[in-house]
Amino acid sequence: MPTYRELFSIPEFRVLFVNRCVVMLSVAASGLALGTITYRATGSPVLTALAMFGGPLVSLVASQLLLASSDSVRPRTALMWQMAAPAVANGLQAVPGMPWQGRFALLAIPYVVNAMFSGTQWVVVRDVVPEGSFVLARSALNLAVGGMQVVGYGLGGLALLWLSPRDLFLVAALADAACLVNVRLGLRDRPARGRGAGNVVRCTVRVNRALLGSAVTRPLYVAMWVPNGLVVGAEALYVPYGHGPVAGYLFAAAAAGMMLGDLVVGRFVPHRLRDRLIGPLRITLAAPYLLLLLAPPPAVTVVVAFVASVGYAASLPLQERLFAHTDAAVHGQAMGLYGTGLMVWQAVGALIGGLVATAVSPAHAMGAMAVASVVVTAANTPGLRRSAPQPELSASARPSS
Missing domain, CATH: 1.20.1250.20 (MFS general substrate transporter like domains)
Structure with a gap:
């Protein structure tokens, strides 16, 4: 049976694991910052909740049209896009005087990109780890998510005692940029698994229909x-x-x-x-x-x-x-x-x-x-x-x- 030691001896898996941890810290920091700013601007608990947790609704719409991109784009390129989108969005969120409506528009950017490539990471994991090790690898990444959510929200809450929400956005943007560099330098370039031909929207609808049918x-x-x-x-x-x-x-x-x-x-x-x-x-x-x-x-x-x-x-x-x-x-x-x-x-x-x-x-x-x-x-x-x-x-x- 494979062990965690064997898993972490694989350089590319270490890159994916570190990125998973840092991304969760970025998500926690940017979510707290956006929720804080939205509540100060609107006083609305509903809008605050949507600011922090409403992003997946954007992914739902985008995934119905663009999900086939997970197989039609080279995996390393797709993962780099997933890091670049939140880096840009969080950087723009730090611009002073941004209205809360504009912040919601920026919130949508990383979720649209993530919807396009949401399955790419798991395909890369399956390629990187030995046969029979996927469940162990998935469990390790799940542990990273759970642990870093606790750490990220805890550190983010403490950071707000000394930093402004704008500063938290900058921290999140830097974390995403570091992940982008880590993916570019740490992962081998692989060909797309899909055939790469045809309309992405049409392919997405066809495959979703086949899977659910x-x-x-x-x-x-x-x-x-x-x-x-x-x-x-x-x-x-x-x-x-x-x-x-x-x-x-x-x-x-x-x-x-x-x-x-x-x-x-x-x-x-x-x-x-x-x-x-x-x-x-x-x-x-x-x-x-x-x-x-x-x-x-x-x-x-x-x-x-x-x-x-x-x-x-x-x-x-x-x-x-x-x-x-x-x-x-x-x-x-x-x-x-x-x-x-x-x-x-x-x-x-x-x-x-x-x-x-x-x-x-x-x-x-x-x-x-x-x-x-x-x-x-x-x-x-x-x-x-x-x-x-x-x-x-x-x-x-x-x-x-």
Whole structure:
């Protein structure tokens, strides 16, 4: 079984890992800066929330038209564009006197570019690491995201005590520029995986339709999108459920559980067993929240959040299946569609959870979201069997030639 030491001995993977960490710091710094400026200018909590977390809505629209670029552009070039766009946008955000409407327009730039190339990084990861190491590599990058989100928002909050939001934008722009140089110097140039011919919009629509229309790959997307999104709807109620420090404990517990799941499944669970754990992990993601229907004390809910979040690790073997059942020429678009759909369903889940919480208590709403997640997982199980690995035949059972 591959180890983290073997993984980090690969120079190109180290480049990708470092970039992932620095990019998350940049995202946290620029998000806090934009949210602070927007709230000062408008006094609107809604606009502030959109400034910090509304960017994925731009990616949703752009990905429906431009996602095929993930396979039609040379990977290193695509990753450089992904670094250059936020560097330029954050640099312009630091211009004094920029109206908040203009800041929203600048916010869209990196999300449009990211939508075009959102699957490229995972194709490069698959090319860089040895066969059978993708799940370990993905788990390492997931750990980087979780850890650096905590560090980034913490450092960003402290930095605002001494720096202005404009200074934070400059820090973010410099971080993005450093990542751009790191990609250019640290990654080998590779040819595009796609054929490079034809209209990008037409190709995007055609491949998206094929992926979502397939009886094999559609259940994979449902499994990776919908149950996760519904549980995120439960997590979106942490603040109304636990006022003050309790909400912080819940978010911290959920992040710790997710990181533990990625670490154990990615590093210590063999490939065959990983695939068999998809069902149990999907149930683990939601079932603990059913206890919220009994309105337990907050200390129990913290444990629930930790245990449930381990179930997010089911996405690792599900991504393995997705690669196995898609053509290599569209792997970038397949993974880009996964990432975009995940963000959309997280937003949908948060909206549904908020609506349910207007009718019942936050605790009962969280339990209701868990029920919905379990129901979707159960209903999708027959479809997932179509993508399950076929058991290898023993020598005596193989057909004779």
